[in-house]
Each structure stands twice: as C-alpha cells, then as structure tokens.
Amino acid sequence: MSHKSAKDFFRPLAVGAPAPLREIPARPSRAIHFFDPSNEKMAAKIPAMVGTVDVLLGNLEDAVKADNKVAAREGLVRIAQSTDFGPTQLWTRINALDSPWVLDDLTTLVPAIGDKLDVIMVPKVQGAEDIHYVDRLLAQLEAKAGLTRPILIHAILETARGVANVEEICGASPRMQGLSLGPADLAADRKMKTTRVGGGHPGYLVRQDPPRGEDGTAQVDAQRNVFQQDLWHYTIAKMVDACATHGIYPYYGPFGDIADVVACEDQFRNAFLLGCVGTWSLHPKQIAIANRVFSPSVEDIAHARRVVAAMGDGTGAVMIDGKMEDDASLKQCLVLVELAEQLAEIDPELKKLYDAIPAAEEA
Ligand code: GLV
Ligand code: MG
Numbered sequence: 001m002s003h004k005s006a007k008d009f010f011r012p013l014a015v016g017a018p019a020p021l022r023e024i025p026a027r028p029s030r031a032i033h034f035f036d037p038s039n040e041k042m043a044a045k046i047p048a049m050v051g052t053v054d055v056l057l058g059n060l061e062d063a064v065k066a067d068n069k070v071a072a073r074e075g076l077v078r079i080a081q082s083t084d085f086g087p088t089q090l091w092t093r094i095n096a097l098d099s100p101w102v103l104d105d106l107t108t109l110v111p112a113i114g115d116k117l118d119v120i121m122v123p124k125v126q127g128a129e130d131i132h133y134v135d136r137l138l139a140q141l142e143a144k145a146g147l148t149r150p151i152l153i154h155a156i157l158e159t160a161r162g163v164a165n166v167e168e169i170c171g172a173s174p175r176m177q178g179l180s181l182g183p184a185d186l187a188a189d190r191k192m193k194t195t196r197v198g199g200g201h202p203g204y205l206v207r208q209d210p211p212r213g214e215d216g217t218a219q220v221d222a223q224r225n226v227f228q229q230d231l232w233h234y235t236i237a238k239m240v241d242a243c244a245t246h247g248i249y250p251y252y253g254p255f256g257d258i259a260d261v262v263a264c265e266d267q268f269r270n271a272f273l274l275g276c277v278g279t280w281s282l283h284p285k286q287i288a289i290a291n292r293v294f295s296p297s298v299e300d301i302a303h304a305r306r307v308v309a310a311m312g313d314g315t316g317a318v319m320i321d322g323k324m325e326d327d328a329s330l331k332q333c334l335v336l337v338e339l340a341e342q343l344a345e346i347d348p349e350l351k352k353l354y355d356a357i358p359a360a361e362e363a
Contacts, residue, residue: 158182
C-alpha cells in the first residue's frame with residue numbers, strides 16, 4: 001500500500017477543483033427520499049416536496065430499468081435545473097462503478113447540476129479504491145465546470161467486501177459524507193437466505209429454554225416464547241463505529257415492506273438508538289416515520305436539559321430521579337440536545353415542541 005502524507009489529503013485532486021472540506025457539516029438528513037426521475041408522475045411531485053423532507057434523492061441505479069437509464073439521468077438534470085431546493089438537500093444515486101452507465105452519469109451530472117448536487121451516493125462500494133476512483137473523477141469534473149464547493153460522496157454498504165473494508169472506505173477521501181446500509185444487495189452478496197428488502201425475518205430468532213417435567217426432562221414441545229432477532233445489528237453497529245471514527249454519518253437504508261409501517265418504525269428506531277442519523281424513504285409515508293424517529297423526543301430533550309442544568313461545569317456526579325448522572329451521561333444528553341438544536345433550525349414544528357419544554361432547574 002502506498003502512503004500519502006496527511007497534509008496532502010486536503011489538496012484538491014485536480015488543478016482548480018474546490019478545496020476539500022475539513023469537516024462534514026451536520027446537516028439534518030433524517031429521511032433521504034428516493035424518486036425515479038424517469039417516472040414523470042413521480043418527478044412532477046418533486047418541486048412540491050421541497051421543504052417537506054430533508055433530502056431528495058434522484059435515483060439512477062437499481063429500480064430504474066435499463067431502458068430508462070438515460071431518461072432518468074436527463075430527468076434529474078431537468079428537475080434540478082428548474083427547481084429551487086431551498087433548505088432541502090439534493091442527492092443522487094449513480095449507477096454502480098462496474099456498470100456501463102456510471103461514467104455518463106458523472107460526466108453529465110457534474111457540469112449540468114454540480115452546483116445543486118450536495119451528495120453523490122455510490123452503490124456497491126467494495127473498498128477504498130472505488131472511492132479513490134470517484135474522488136479523482138469528481139475533482140477533474142468540478143475543476144472543468146468551475147465549481148466552488150466539493151460534491152460529497154456517500155457509500156452504500158452492500159457487499160461483503162465493503163463490510164470487511166468499511167473503515168478504509170470511510171477514511172478514503174475528505175469527501176466521504178456517510179454510509180448507508182444496503183440490506184438487499186448485502187443479503188444477496190453474502191448469500192444470506194432471505195428474500196426481502198431490509199427488516200427482520202421470522203426464522204431468525206432465539207427461543208426460551210424448555211420447562212422441565214417432574215423427572216427433570218426438558219419438555220421441548222411445550223409452548224415457549226420466541227424472540228425475533230435483528231439480522232442487521234452486526235452490520236449497523238460496525239458501520240456506526242467506522243463512521244464515528246472518521247467523523248462521517250451512518251444511515252439505515254431501504255425498508256421494502258411499505259405497508260408495515262409499524263415494523264418499519266421499529267427498524268428505524270433501532271438504527272437511531274445505535275447512532276444512525278437518518279434512513280431512506282421509498283414512499284412518502286416513510287418520510288413521516290423517519291422524521292419522527294430520527295428527531296429526539298420531547299421527553300428525551302426535557303430529561304437531557306435537566307441533566308445539563310444539574311451537571312453545572314460537567315464534573316462530578318448528581319442524582320436525578322434516583323439515577324446517577326455523570327460526565328458520560330451528560331455527554332450522551334448533549335448529543336441529543338445538539339441534534340435537537342440542529343433540527344429545530346430547519347423544522348418549525350419541532351422547534352415549537354422543544355421550545356414548549358419548561359426550563360430545567362439548576363441543581
Ligand atoms: C440498497 O440499495 C440495497 O441493496 O438494500
Ligand atoms: Mg442495492
């Protein structure tokens with residue numbers, strides 16, 4: 001492996017390209033709403049969605065038929081050029097790096113709408129080499145187009161090799177904005193035996209121990225509780241650690257059972273609790289779920305503010321409602337309070353809710 005000097009990471013990769021960012025801004029991105037720009041009915045609804053969702057993502061990859069790849073790319077250019085996105089971020093998901101479409105995706109999108117694109121999502125990333133390829137190409141295209149702001153890269157974690165290489169992927173470029181779990185492709189690539197897009201599986205469970213008969217024998221046929229387990233726990237936890245290590249943001253991905261809003265909410269909440277900042281939305285009704293789940297609750301903020309007020313200079317320990325709070329729980333509370341402040345800036349309804357919380361008393 002060849003090594004690059006640390007200071008060279010922040011040099012543009014093409015003469016005249018914008019300087020790489022030293023920190024990835026924490027922009028709210030609770031829901032990344034996917035739309036197919038080749039679907040005219042769907043595309044027509046996009047301008048009205050500005051301001052109702054944190055991220056709109058024009059999808060060019062899977063779910064867009066091969067015959068529609070060019071129409072999707074051109075549709076995205078048209079929508080981006082004719083829409084003022086205001087506070088809403090515009091992302092795209094380009095085709096995979098081993099596809100015949102991706103080069104045209106990049107060479108078309110960057111000059112045409114590079115000034116509007118915040119983040120490019122790269123699917124099926126295997127290792128740092130995939131990020132290096134896109135990184136250099138983006139720098140060349142940005143320089144040629146005279147862009148003043150670097151376009152960021154988001155990688156989908158959806159290959160076994162990508163999971164094995166997750167840390168080097170996160171650290172491969174100062175453009176790295178975050179990672180999403182891609183449970184559908186990841187399941188296929190790992191040869192998992194599921195047939196769904198995200199979520200749990202009734203076969204993946206643990207069962208309560210069997211009761212014992214009077215003679216001490218295990219009654220294996222007795223009624224016992226079973227607890228469905230989370231197929232994605234390991235990957236999400238690994239992704240969260242890699243992202244936190246590199247100062248970038250982890251996301252859940254697609255939840256394919258659109259009708260099961262309850263299980264969708266559970267899956268999103270697990271990801272939120274483990275450290276993810278957002279998720280994908282494949283249907284407008286998943287936007288509301290994501291916004292609810294990935295915004296701290298009023299109860300959490302009320303409690304967090306009490307801890308912050310009671311902890312004063314942050315050292316020592318206090319008792320609140322019979323529970324010990326110290327430096328470490330204070331830091332957890334600050335994560336929630338800071339997130340609430342960022343979200344309140346762009347979401348007036350949330351701001352009202354958080355502002356209505358009675359002031360916490362100092363200890
Ligand atoms: C997303 O792209 C997935 O494969 O789950
Ligand atoms: Mg995929």
